[in-house]
Amino acid sequence: MRARNRSPSRPAAASGPGRPALPELGRAAAALGICLVLWPAWEWSGADEAYRRAVVGLAERIVLARQHFPLLSGFPRLAPPNADFVVLFALGLTAASIRVGWRRRLVLLLVALGVTSGLQTAAAVASINLESAQEMERTHRILVLLPTEFQLVNQAKLTLYHSQLAVLFALFLLTSPWLSELNIGRETRPGKRRRAILGAALGAAVLLGASIAWGRWRESDARHVAAHAKVGHLFWAKRDDGIAEEQYRIAAAGNTVDPEVYFNLAGISAQRGLFKDAARLLRRCAELGTDAAWQARVARAFDRIGAPRRPESP
Amino acid sequence: MRGRRPASKGRGDLDRPSVARFLLLFVVNVIAGGFLLSLPWVQSGLVDPWTRLNASGTAAIARLVGIDAQAQATQVLYGPGSLEIVVGCNGVEALLILVAALLAFPAPWTLRVVGVAGGTVAILGVNLVRLVNLVVIARFAPSLLELFHVYIWQALIVIVAVALFLLWGNYVARAEPIAEPSRSG
Numbered sequence: 367m368r369a370r371n372r373s374p375s376r377p378a379a380a381s382g383p384g385r386p387a388l389p390e391l392g393r394a395a396a397a398l399g400i401c402l403v404l405w406p407a408w409e410w411s412g413a414d415e416a417y418r419r420a421v422v423g424l425a426e427r428i429v430l431a432r433q434h435f436p437l438l439s440g441f442p443r444l445a446p447p448n449a450d451f452v453v454l455f456a457l458g459l460t461a462a463s464i465r466v467g468w469r470r471r472l473v474l475l476l477v478a479l480g481v482t483s484g485l486q487t488a489a490a491v492a493s494i495n496l497e498s499a500q501e502m503e504r505t506h507r508i509l510v511l512l513p514t515e516f517q518l519v520n521q522a523k524l525t526l527y528h529s530q531l532a533v534l535f536a537l538f539l540l541t542s543p544w545l546s547e548l549n550i551g552r553e554t555r556p557g558k559r560r561r562a563i564l565g566a567a568l569g570a571a572v573l574l575g576a577s578i579a580w581g582r583w584r585e586s587d588a589r590h591v592a593a594h595a596k597v598g599h600l601f602w603a604k605r606d607d608g609i610a611e612e613q614y615r616i617a618a619a620g621n622t623v624d625p626e627v628y629f630n631l632a633g634i635s636a637q638r639g640l641f642k643d644a645a646r647l648l649r650r651c652a653e654l655g656t657d658a659a660w661q662a663r664v665a666r667a668f669d670r671i672g673a674p675r676r677p678e679s680p
Numbered sequence: 681m682r683g684r685r686p687a688s689k690g691r692g693d694l695d696r697p698s699v700a701r702f703l704l705l706f707v708v709n710v711i712a713g714g715f716l717l718s719l720p721w722v723q724s725g726l727v728d729p730w731t732r733l734n735a736s737g738t739a740a741i742a743r744l745v746g747i748d749a750q751a752q753a754t755q756v757l758y759g760p761g762s763l764e765i766v767v768g769c770n771g772v773e774a775l776l777i778l779v780a781a782l783l784a785f786p787a788p789w790t791l792r793v794v795g796v797a798g799g800t801v802a803i804l805g806v807n808l809v810r811l812v813n814l815v816v817i818a819r820f821a822p823s824l825l826e827l828f829h830v831y832i833w834q835a836l837i838v839i840v841a842v843a844l845f846l847l848w849g850n851y852v853a854r855a856e857p858i859a860e861p862s863r864s865g
Contacts, residue, residue: 394842398835529714535777539781
């Protein structure tokens with residue numbers, strides 16, 4: 367009878383995990399050697415630059431397709447940290463792991479490269495978001511990312527960079543006979559897979575819910591609403607009324623206190639012949655712009671559209 | 681009532697879920713640890729002192745090998761130049777990966793704590809060797825700095841973390857043996 371107090375996931379020594387570490391060190395040395403042999407060819411052929419360009423290019427496309435504020439048209443200055451050694455070391459490691467079948471090695475290599483390039487792309491996306499947010503704040507005083515968001519994205523970027531080394535670590539273990547020789551967790555509990563699937567689904571649902579809740583909370587934050595208004599002003603000044611209107615509408619939906627938003631929206635409505643809507647927006651503008659200059663501007667606008675300052679009684 | 685699964689599966693079938701569980705926990709630990717390390721109070725209370733310790737240790741060892749080096753916060757000043765120890769050079773990510781693996785591995789907590797303590801000292805030691813080596817290279821062969829900094833030492837620090845984990849794992853397996861799992865048939 368098996369001892370009940372033993373954890374089912376304890377390592378089993380009986381199958382001999384305590385093998386000499388020498389072969390593993392030899393494998394590590396061989397992997398490093400291959401990596402260093404590949405390095406000059408990697409640089410000479412321009413593969414390093416091509417790889418970096420591919421990562422940055424993909425990150426740029428993702429940012430441009432998903433950016434919340436339509437501010438970026440490209441980000442050519444991004445120089446991500448040099449992390450192509452992960453690619454070379456992964457190649458070296460799989461080549462040196464001769465005790466593992468070539469098919470398994472190939473699959474592991476492809477997975478490692480896929481995960482690594484994914485992590486690097488995600489880190490580049492985070493870098494673009496952070497750098498462009500800093501630039502917009504510096505040059506236009508627009509808070510593209512709220513302080514908490516900035517901190518979160520920065521944390522994510524650092525974690526993504528850390529995780530690249532974790533990929534190499536995991537690849538090293540997965541190509542090592544040591545891990546399978548330990549026979550960890552030989553006993554499989556009934557329903558374990560179902561619980562794992564349920565846990566993953568629950569985790570995904572929590573993440574999705576948190577993301578939706580975060581998005582809603584952000585759109586109601588006064589600083590974020592003000593950022594939409596300022597982005598609208600930028601595009602208004604460039605005479606790009608389409609994007610300006612879009613940003614103004616978001617800002618108005620978030621109850622912005624910037625009278626300029628309502629004033630410019632009123633102008634757009636008036637141009638379309640929607641004078642009632644224009645008058646409603648001008649009234650809101652008059653509520654927010656209480657100084658004499660604003661009152662005079664609003665009065666002139668009312669005259670132009672020929673609408674009464676006070677709403678007509680029904 | 682659900683019946684127990686037969687234990688007559690092939691070895692690979694039995695191992696896969698456990699290795700997958702270990703890897704999953706490892707990934708979760710790395711992500712959680714990465715976020716923890718980026719928190720401002722962890723940065724100021726743990727990472728910054730650790731980085732300054734690396735800088736002062738590097739300067740002290742560099743002086744022992746005949747290089748006039750001084751530590752200034754997280755910078756190591758040597759002769760004509762200086763090296764700034766930033767995130768990625770302070771060994772924290774190697775330690776994070778090692779600790780993530782130690783915590784993901786099925787072992788008693790006492791052995792995990794011993795592993796974390798030993799791993800911290802070992803990673804700090806190896807990172808000091810790495811930084812002193814980089815100072816020497818920056819001083820005498822600056823053209824090789826990128827090769828050593830990016831390619832050789834990044835790979836070596838991962839190898840060191842793996843080696844420490846394997847040594848610890850072997851020790852755990854010997855210290856906490858369980859019987860050869862029974863097989864039907």
